Amino acid sequence: MQPSNTRKARQNRREQRRQRAVPQAPAYIKRQIPCYELLSEEGLVQIEQTAERILAEVGIDFRGDDEALRLWGEAGAEVEGERVRFAPGLVRQLLKTAPAEFTQHARNPDHSVRIGGNNVVMAPSYGSPFVMDLDEGRRYGTLEDFQNFVKLGYSTPWLHHSGGTVCEPVDAPVNKRHLDMVYSHMRYSDKAFLGSVTTPERAEDSIELCRILFGTDRLKQDCVIMGNVNVNSPLVWDGVATQVIRAYARANQASVIVPFILGGAMGPVTNAGAIAQALAETMVGCALTQLERPGAPVIFGNFLSSTSLRSGSPTFGTPEPALGSLVIGQLARRLNLPLRCSGSFTTSKLPDAQSGRESSMSMLAAVQCGANFILHSAGFLDSLLSMSYEKFVMDTDFCGAMHTYLRGIPVDTNSLALDAFHEVGPGQHFFGCAHTMANYETAYWESELSDNDAFENWEENGSEDIMIRANKRWKKLLAEYEAPPLDLATDEALLAFIDEKKAASEDAWY
């Protein structure tokens, strides 16, 4: 008998394939282990006091945003030209209106993510101009690459968020590519995503596209988009950044406030000082959202690393920023703000053992420090200059491991297994015992990429390293990808807005 070929039957089969292609997993992780409390109360207080003194004695420059200066003056800060100084405690006080937790809604409600508290949300790497794969090496990213990474992010159960600039689509005009990027997240995924932050207008466009997708009124009550905005460290907030932050806050949408400190360059070479600086810069950015709109959602961000004192190059995945993340986690909890931390960082140019080492060090730090939103969770290579296809699937596999890690060790009658010891006894094995049979299906995390086989089998199967397995894996995922359904009228409205915007100005390439 031929399979039924009615429209309904075809739809059903498509739906079944779709469900197979997207494994079931939670929309985000609920942390069940404590955070790693690295620093003593005394140390934390000293860092907090130093941050307050930096803010009071040195201050922060706000460049090119008169409204931000006006807001700070109104809030009681001391404004002198572009320099703003803050009496001790002022900024911390302003942060009290920021929510400790909020939901970023996805167009598929099953993929909405809760940010803050004990929740952990993982998102792909952000901002690389280049992409890499084993076949073609390193090259500039294109819109096709961008869409591929959105599709890969949608296909994995271990990323909860579609991210933002998953790579720079360098083949699209600089002044219009944000439209293509936001549309790609909307069209090729149904997970939550980040909007443009490169100019206030592009932020507004990103928000406007959300109004079309979610409905205008929805944004008044719900966060559906976020902007990830960098401090111009040290101690400078650029007007473009603050206008972008204020645009998102005005629309009741979230910003992620992120210093960019490489110790020895944009901050002191000693970790405690760099952390104090990060605290000062981030608190001020977060507070600005509250001046624009008290209660607006905001995330306390962290991007702290070091420089090689041999070469002057940035380093990633080294011990100092891993420790720094743990302390910044403690500081963010004392502010009662959601935390963003580093993900799978590395300076390596290949997804080799160096990249595995460095990425584990930074990702474990993010997970242990209590990060609620982990950007750069997948794909990061080459000091953030390249987004790697192979690294992407290796990293999402590690994100899978982190799901198990964050579950911790449940202790109850079943897990303590006393009956199993009575059943099995000394010198026997547990393979077939009742406790094993009842628990083995959910017992251990199983990597999709790691090889646990016997050496002889591994050799017989071609002696593949994990790079080659990862290469096959991302190709398989892309080949099997099927887009989530999107209402036709909505899609047309999004495209109409984009066409109109694109037609309204010349292409710009820088």
Place this chain on the structure above:
Amino acid sequence: MQPSNTRKARQNRREQRRQRAVPQAPAYIKRQIPCYELLSEEGLVQIEQTAERILAEVGIDFRGDDEALRLWGEAGAEVEGERVRFAPGLVRQLLKTAPAEFTQHARNPDHSVRIGGNNVVMAPSYGSPFVMDLDEGRRYGTLEDFQNFVKLGYSTPWLHHSGGTVCEPVDAPVNKRHLDMVYSHMRYSDKAFLGSVTTPERAEDSIELCRILFGTDRLKQDCVIMGNVNVNSPLVWDGVATQVIRAYARANQASVIVPFILGGAMGPVTNAGAIAQALAETMVGCALTQLERPGAPVIFGNFLSSTSLRSGSPTFGTPEPALGSLVIGQLARRLNLPLRCSGSFTTSKLPDAQSGRESSMSMLAAVQCGANFILHSAGFLDSLLSMSYEKFVMDTDFCGAMHTYLRGIPVDTNSLALDAFHEVGPGQHFFGCAHTMANYETAYWESELSDNDAFENWEENGSEDIMIRANKRWKKLLAEYEAPPLDLATDEALLAFIDEKKAASEDAWY
């Protein structure tokens, strides 16, 4: 002018070369960060109670060591054939005579290591029958390989201990190779080491060689050798193992008591139960040392991993044993015993990204759980079947990173760097400021193997991955190796003992 060629001048130059070849580093690490306290008091108590119930209700088999059974009977345990059951609290009580900290003395006093408390000692991997390198692939280990790994361990400042069976020297007779192994540690390194545990006689030989090296009386007061002894999990202590443990204890030397539990095979598939089992097995082994000689030094060991439920193969470097280590650390501290934990574990057959991931996961767990003695810190590959030259130098590099990690974040006036913020100010860089100049030399950990260069430079230099850099590195270290001085008469006495022992029996090859 020609360099002076007197004997004294040659000696001086040799000494200078020797000092260059062995970078200065501490003999061991003093931990300056807290341990990661994973489980709640309630969870820990439940695990402890389960361990006590396993010991009281199921018991442990002692097979083939009547003296051990006699000692247990005398101590108040219930002995029924080979099965020994322990009233709740009995074993814990017996452990009170074990020292919380002790020193293992090296023949070079600068390399003596303090084990327990806040101290961390790292040692190479142990027990692989195969060795691997990029040039020749996988092959059986030889005595030359063994000596090479001892030399590499001596050459790196990041390992504090020479280890034991750094690989099996398969070209030496099974019944005599322990003599060659112990001698190699004595001759080619001056760091502390482990002795044989494969039979009680070989343990006695190892101790006897120490009496020659250190002097007979020395052993009465000082620990100069340790044996690393496995439980025959689940719940069996083999007579060879217990006789070996008792031999070391009798000579006032230390044992490392290590269960070998792969969940689903030698223990339950649930982590809490496997940890309870590990606690029960290890406590009993440690207590036996105290029955033999109260006050004998002993280390509470941990070797807990899982099995792949797809293939039945062991897995290493997965999240479950990493969490398990954290809990076992908590339990060992509650017993006030020094802790041995897992090092750089992996199932990968190559030092690729998988191996980097898995090894970081397990090594960071060891460092965070409070391990005092980290065996398998370097070289581990292929589920412990292979000792890899490239992995060895990659791992020691990571051990270097762990030195920095364990220093934590010092918080003081200098590190908080407030003056630097006053000096530099918003928008400026910290490259040349006074604080940077005063601190940059000691600021950051610098890897010997990681590439932080710009992509273009990396490409121009041959696009090497870390495997290739590691291959060059170990060859360079071996080429530059110079043996530490050993008193000629002592050397002759050691060799005479070994010759006599070797002559006294036929070679055995199994």
